[in-house]
Amino acid sequence: MRSSPSVRPTPSPALWLARGRHTGPAPDDVVRRTLQRLKADETIDDHREVPDAETASSADGSVFEARWTVAGSVTVRARLTLAREGEHGREWLLAAEAERPWDLEWPSPVTVFWPDEPDASWDHDPVTGLRFRQVNHLPEEDKDIRRLLRNSVRGGWTVNLVVHEAMTPDERGRLPVARMLPPSLRHRVVEHRVAPDQLRIVNRALREFGVQVPRGGAVLLPPAPAPDGFDADDFSVRTVFLDGSRPTELVDALTRFATLPTPLPDGAEEAVTALREDWQLMTLEEQLARERRLVAMYTEALDAMTKSRDLYREAAERAHEALAVYRENGTEIPARPQLPTPPQSSPFQQLTRRLERLKDTARALRPASSGDGAEADGTGERPDGSGR
Incomplete structure (x- = not known):
C-alpha cells in the first residue's frame, strides 16, 4: 500500500x-x-x-x-x-x-x-x-x-x-x-x-x-x-x-x-x-452579528493601544525624573548598563527597573549637607581647637 x-x-x-x-x-x-x-x-x-x-x-x-x-x-x-x-x-x-x-x-x-x-x-x-x-x-x-x-x-x-x-x-x-x-x-x-x-x-x-x-x-x-x-x-x-x-x-x-x-x-x-x-451572501442578522464582532475586535485593539501608550508615558516620566536628578548634581550620565534580563519580562518592566536604578544612583551621588560639608571645604577646626 x-x-x-x-x-x-x-x-x-x-x-x-x-x-x-x-x-x-x-x-x-x-x-x-x-x-x-x-x-x-x-x-x-x-x-x-x-x-x-x-x-x-x-x-x-x-x-x-x-x-x-x-x-x-x-x-x-x-x-x-x-x-x-x-x-x-x-x-x-x-x-x-x-x-x-x-x-x-x-x-x-x-x-x-x-x-x-x-x-x-x-x-x-x-x-x-x-x-x-x-x-x-x-x-x-x-x-x-x-x-x-x-x-x-x-x-x-x-x-x-x-x-x-x-x-x-x-x-x-x-x-x-x-x-x-x-x-x-x-x-x-x-x-x-x-x-x-x-x-x-x-x-x-x-x-x-x-x-x-x-x-x-x-x-x-x-x-x-x-x-x-x-x-x-x-x-x-x-x-x-x-x-x-x-x-x-x-x-x-x-x-x-x-x-x-x-x-x-x-x-x-x-x-x-x-x-x-470570505463569505459574502449574508442575511441581515448575519451582517449585524459580523458588525458586532468587528466592533468588539476594534475595541480590544484600541484598549491594547491605550495601555501601550500609558506604559510608554509612564516610562518617559521616570526617564525625565532620573535625568533631572543627574543634572541637579552636575553628574555625568553613565553609559547604560548591560544587564541580563529575564526572558519572561516585558520591555516596559525592563525599562522601569533600569530607570529606578539610575534614579537611586543619582541620589547616592548627591553632596552631603550640614557638618559633613564643613569638613569637605577645609574650614573646620582641628581636634585641639586651633584652626588650620
Whole structure:
C-alpha cells in the first residue's frame, strides 16, 4: 500500500467537497442561469456572484455563492470557484457546509450550480478527464491501466469504483451504477468498467492498492493515504448484477466508504477557509452579528493601544525624573548598563527597573549637607581647637 509524504487534516462531517472541469463554452453563464432558475423556483434561498475585487486571490476566475435549506430547517452554504480558462476548459471547486453533519440523501450541491442534464459538460474529473455520470471503460494496455488508476486516486477528491463485467451487458447494464446512489454521492463517484477478458490484467494493476476486484463484482479504490477503518474486504462486493436493478450491497459499501473520516483533499483547505471567512451572501442578522464582532475586535485593539501608550508615558516620566536628578548634581550620565534580563519580562518592566536604578544612583551621588560639608571645604577646626 502506498503512503503519503504528508498528513492532511480530517474535515468536518458537515462539509461536502467536489472538484471537476467544465469543457463547454461560457461556464459562468451556465452557473448564472442555473442559480437564477433555482431562486425563481424557490429551491434555493439566495445566491450571489462575488465581484473580482472581493475575491481572495487574483488567480481566481469567478466565485459564486448560494444558500439553501434542507430537511426543513438546516441551512447549507456553498461556494463555487471557477478557475480561469485553461487548455482543457475551466476547473471548478465546490465547498459546501451545513449546520449539522451532512446527510447523503440531501440534494447534491453540484445541482445547485450546474444543470443535471445528460449532455452538460461540467462533469469531467480534472486529472483524468473521466466522467462522473457515465461509465468509463479501462484502457487495454497494462501500463495505461496503472497510470490511469494512480491518477484517479491522486489528491483524494473522487470515489473510485471498479466494476467487472462478467459478461457483455445489455443496454440496461451499460448504464452507470452511480445513478442509483444517494443524491449527494453520485456526483463524486468515478465508475471504472473492466471488460470480461480484462480481469487478470486489472487485478495485477490493483495489487499496489491492496485490493482485488472479484469476478462479476466490484471494489472501491482507497485514496492515499487510506482512511482510518478501511479494510479491502469490507469494500469489496462479490456480485454486481448489471441488469438495471439496484445493487443494494454495492450502494451500501459506497455509502459506508463515503462516511469514513478521510483527510481533506489536496487544495481543499483553502476552499474551506474561503467559505468560512470570505463569505459574502449574508442575511441581515448575519451582517449585524459580523458588525458586532468587528466592533468588539476594534475595541480590544484600541484598549491594547491605550495601555501601550500609558506604559510608554509612564516610562518617559521616570526617564525625565532620573535625568533631572543627574543634572541637579552636575553628574555625568553613565553609559547604560548591560544587564541580563529575564526572558519572561516585558520591555516596559525592563525599562522601569533600569530607570529606578539610575534614579537611586543619582541620589547616592548627591553632596552631603550640614557638618559633613564643613569638613569637605577645609574650614573646620582641628581636634585641639586651633584652626588650620
